[in-house]
Amino acid sequence: MSAVMQDLKVPPQAGKAGGALKGAIRIEDVVKIYDPEGAAVMAVDHCSLDIPAGEICMIVGPSGCGKTTLLNAIAGFHSITSGKIYLDNELLCGPPEKPMAQPGADRIVVFQNGALFPWKSNIDNVAFGPMMQGKLSKKEIYEKARSIMADAGLSGTEHNFPGEVSSGLRRRVEIVRALMNEPKVLLFDEPYRALDSLTKSVMHEALLEIYYKNKVTIFFITHDLEEAIFLGHRLVIMTSRPCKPKKIIDVDIPHPRDYSVLTSTRYRQLMDETVELVHEEAKKAFSAGEKEG
Amino acid sequence: MNQNQTADLLKRSMPFQTVPGEMLEAIAKLARYESYARGDVIYHQGDFADDVFIVSSGAVQHTLGIGFQATHPEKIVRSGGVFGWAAVLDNQRTRMAKTVCMERTELIRINGEELINFFKATPETGDIVMSRFATMINKEYTMPEEVAGHVPHFTQVPVTVATGLSLTMFRLSQWLKSPKPYLMMTGFGILLATWYLAVEVWKLPRFADMPGLTTVMKEWFSKDPVYGLSIWTPEYYQHIWVSVRRILIAFFLATVLGVPLGLFLGWSKTFREYVFPVFETLRPIPILAWVPLAIIMFQGSETPVIFLTFLASFYATALNTMLGVETIDESYSRAAACLGASKWQVFREVIVPGAMPFMFTGLQISIGVAWFSLVAGEMVAGEYGLGYVINTSYTMVRYPTIVIGMITLGIVGYVSSALVRMAGDYMMQWRVRELALGGR
Ligand SMILES: Nc1ncnc2c1ncn2[C@@H]1O[C@H](COP(=O)(O)OP(=O)(O)OP(=O)(O)O)[C@@H](O)[C@H]1O
Ligand SMILES: [Mg+2]
Numbered sequence: 001m002s003a004v005m006q007d008l009k010v011p012p013q014a015g016k017a018g019g020a021l022k023g024a025i026r027i028e029d030v031v032k033i034y035d036p037e038g039a040a041v042m043a044v045d046h047c048s049l050d051i052p053a054g055e056i057c058m059i060v061g062p063s064g065c066g067k068t069t070l071l072n073a074i075a076g077f078h079s080i081t082s083g084k085i086y087l088d089n090e091l092l093c094g095p096p097e098k099p100m101a102q103p104g105a106d107r108i109v110v111f112q113n114g115a116l117f118p119w120k121s122n123i124d125n126v127a128f129g130p131m132m133q134g135k136l137s138k139k140e141i142y143e144k145a146r147s148i149m150a151d152a153g154l155s156g157t158e159h160n161f162p163g164e165v166s167s168g169l170r171r172r173v174e175i176v177r178a179l180m181n182e183p184k185v186l187l188f189d190e191p192y193r194a195l196d197s198l199t200k201s202v203m204h205e206a207l208l209e210i211y212y213k214n215k216v217t218i219f220f221i222t223h224d225l226e227e228a229i230f231l232g233h234r235l236v237i238m239t240s241r242p243c244k245p246k247k248i249i250d251v252d253i254p255h256p257r258d259y260s261v262l263t264s265t266r267y268r269q270l271m272d273e274t275v276e277l278v279h280e281e282a283k284k285a286f287s288a289g290e291k292e293g
Numbered sequence: 294m295n296q297n298q299t300a301d302l303l304k305r306s307m308p309f310q311t312v313p314g315e316m317l318e319a320i321a322k323l324a325r326y327e328s329y330a331r332g333d334v335i336y337h338q339g340d341f342a343d344d345v346f347i348v349s350s351g352a353v354q355h356t357l358g359i360g361f362q363a364t365h366p367e368k369i370v371r372s373g374g375v376f377g378w379a380a381v382l383d384n385q386r387t388r389m390a391k392t393v394c395m396e397r398t399e400l401i402r403i404n405g406e407e408l409i410n411f412f413k414a415t416p417e418t419g420d421i422v423m424s425r426f427a428t429m430i431n432k433e434y435t436m437p438e439e440v441a442g443h444v445p446h447f448t449q450v451p452v453t454v455a456t457g458l459s460l461t462m463f464r465l466s467q468w469l470k471s472p473k474p475y476l477m478m479t480g481f482g483i484l485l486a487t488w489y490l491a492v493e494v495w496k497l498p499r500f501a502d503m504p505g506l507t508t509v510m511k512e513w514f515s516k517d518p519v520y521g522l523s524i525w526t527p528e529y530y531q532h533i534w535v536s537v538r539r540i541l542i543a544f545f546l547a548t549v550l551g552v553p554l555g556l557f558l559g560w561s562k563t564f565r566e567y568v569f570p571v572f573e574t575l576r577p578i579p580i581l582a583w584v585p586l587a588i589i590m591f592q593g594s595e596t597p598v599i600f601l602t603f604l605a606s607f608y609a610t611a612l613n614t615m616l617g618v619e620t621i622d623e624s625y626s627r628a629a630a631c632l633g634a635s636k637w638q639v640f641r642e643v644i645v646p647g648a649m650p651f652m653f654t655g656l657q658i659s660i661g662v663a664w665f666s667l668v669a670g671e672m673v674a675g676e677y678g679l680g681y682v683i684n685t686s687y688t689m690v691r692y693p694t695i696v697i698g699m700i701t702l703g704i705v706g707y708v709s710s711a712l713v714r715m716a717g718d719y720m721m722q723w724r725v726r727e728l729a730l731g732g733r
Contacts, residue, residue, distance in 0.1 A: 075627070076630075077627055103630040103631050104631070105631065107631070108631045109627065109631050111628065115622070115624040115625055115627070115628035117625060117629075117642075117643070117646070117647075118724075118727065119646040119721070119723045120646075120723075121723075128629070129632035132629070133633040153360075156437045157362070157364050160364045161723040161726055163726065164364055164365065164435075164726050164727065165364045165365065166366055166367070169364075
């Protein structure tokens with residue numbers, strides 16, 4: 001492992017202690033009701049959550065509980081009904097004055113099915129953010145894009161289209177595209193759901209390596225407990241719909257981590273502790289679904 | 294497998310295709326035959342690379358290791374395919390991939406050292422074979438050029454990875470060897486034979502008055518056509534040109550107006566609420582129903598025909614472009630917004646290119662219906678043009694000329710839609726390459 005990674009031990013409280021880190025998210029009493037006049041589906045119910053800067057926060061919950069809804073509210077893709085969301089003490093959204101956050105390059109989403117533009121080459125995708133924001137010259141942007149891609153082991157694929165490279169590489173390009181903008185927060189919506197377990201394990205280590213270099217806050221939705229414990233500083237287990245945190249678990253396995261963690265005793269203890277909790281909620285969600293339809 | 298069969302197999306493979314016959318037989322002597330069952334692993338990554346393999350029958354899954362920077366690490370090698378090329382690379386003596394048989398597979402293997410020693414006697418041929426190896430490693434196994442460049446070379450001329458041309462030539466020769474071109478020719482053959490037999494040999498009742506194949510061909514290629522129209526008469530080209538000109542004008546207008554309209558219809562909900570109902574009421578009216586109004590509205594014979602042609606094209610283009618915008622995955626616009634794109638930038642960078650595949654489908658349909666309504670218009674209101682030729686030949690009992698007009702329409706129509714498809718492929722390289730990898 002590289003020297004950079006050795007001296008970087010980001011504790012769960014990194015944000016509170018170190019003032020330099022940016023990207024603390026505060027979710028205060030957020031409620032989201034879809035279609036309030038009609039069907040009135042309550043997706044998020046008085047949810048509060050504090051994520052310190054530089055933390056990898058894993059969100060686990062049954063299908064359809066409202067995880068994506070919460071992520072979309074932070075990203076600024078839709079409004080919330082009540083409550084407030086802050087980024088580094090700045091209000092992102094809080095009705096009635098500001099029902100919806102403005103999407104921006106400080107919070108970048110990595111989508112469930114991937115959203116690299118298939119009509120742009122990999123390097124054009126990576127350069128897209130800065131090109132749109134127009135803060136740097138084209139030459140500077142492409143130099144930076146080339147070097148950041150080289151760092152992530154993507155040299156040689158710059159001029160391929162996303163459709164021409166393997167799905168694992170595509171995901172890596174997408175994360176690099178986000179990092180080009182030096183975001184404070186990365187929002188992942190089950191990015192590895194469609195990958196096979198082998199590619200997944202490679203992606204996990206790659207993600208951690210990128211994280212150790214960039215120390216952004218990571219809000220990561222997943223169904224996969226193994227992934228959640230392996231990557232996260234903390235695990236937030238959500239209730240079935242409407243969602244709010246049911247239990248928050250500190251994963252006290254020190255970073256940097258690699259795949260040997262999966263065979264450690266502590267990992268297995270944590271797994272045992274959480275499996276039951278998650279299963280309980282999944283059952284509730286399932287029987288609620290039975291009743292509805 | 295005997296020596297001849299081995300030489301034939303070598304001849305079918307990309308690297309050895311251009312090697313002369315006697316040499317192939319000599320190389321075939323180096324080859325050993327082997328067969329594997331489904332699920333057998335031929336070699337693992339990291340194994341010592343001794344032999345090059347050529348598949349005779351069956352299928353082998355070839356997976357390059359992570360870290361070799363292949364843009365597409367997975368490949369299935371079938372009959373005529375070559376793998377195990379690490380055995381001829383200069384600086385590489387370990388396997389870079391894992392290979393597993395997906396079905397019962399027969400293949401031949403040739404020791405890399407022996408092959409290289411063999412070519413030392415014939416350096417020119419050796420260089421050709423090795424540069425074809427390099428091209429294959431780079432283009433078919435998607436390995437970086439640096440890796441592919443490590444094939445040995447035997448003369449002073451440095452080996453280079455060939456450009457797309459030699460690969461295209463190889464594909465073309467493969468195509469000619471495949472059944473496709475012959476199936477296509479058979480299709481045409483059956484059509485022409487049926488026509489010939491039905492009219493001129495069997496003289497089937499309904500076909501009795503139809504012009505026969507030989508009559509039409511004689512007339513079409515005659516320097517002195519009985520009814521005044523053949524490939525040697527200037528009028529023939531004048532008719533074609535008049536029709537093509539009308540199509541060009543109408544298609545151009547339909548594209549220039551239809552594409553933006555479709556884009557805005559798909560993009561803006563408000564705009565759509567105003568315009569779409571009107572659009573949807575006018576669209577089902579058949580083009581022929583517009584003929585009288587077109588003649589009343591526009592003077593002369595040219596504008597009404599162009600108007601009718603335009604109208605049909607315009608609907609197809611606008612509607613498909615709109616559908617194209619609607620099918621764009623929302624996460625693309627959201628991703629663009631995240632990355633700081635303004636509303637206008639999202640339109641330019643996401644909506645326009647994202648709608649392009651559907652848009653070109655629309656243009657493809659549009660050029661087809663343009664010819665359709667052009668002929669309808671020319672029959673009713675035209676002077677000159679292929680539709681006019683067909684119609685007047687009917688009233689003046691010049692039956693062979695009718696068929697000449699029809700065949701010409703078929704050819705010109707096919708060329709025009711091929712041009713639209715090529716324009717689409719040119720503008721959507723990303724899609725062409727994506728589909729090519731999917732084997733479509
Ligand atoms: N636009 C919408 N209008 C009405 N209801 C919606 C809308 N979007 C989502 N919902 C409902 O809100 C609930 C939460 O949806 P959400 O997508 O946030 O769940 P999720 O936890 O991300 O699920 P999954 O794990 O399956 O991705 C679901 O029951 C869904 O049907
Ligand atoms: Mg979701």
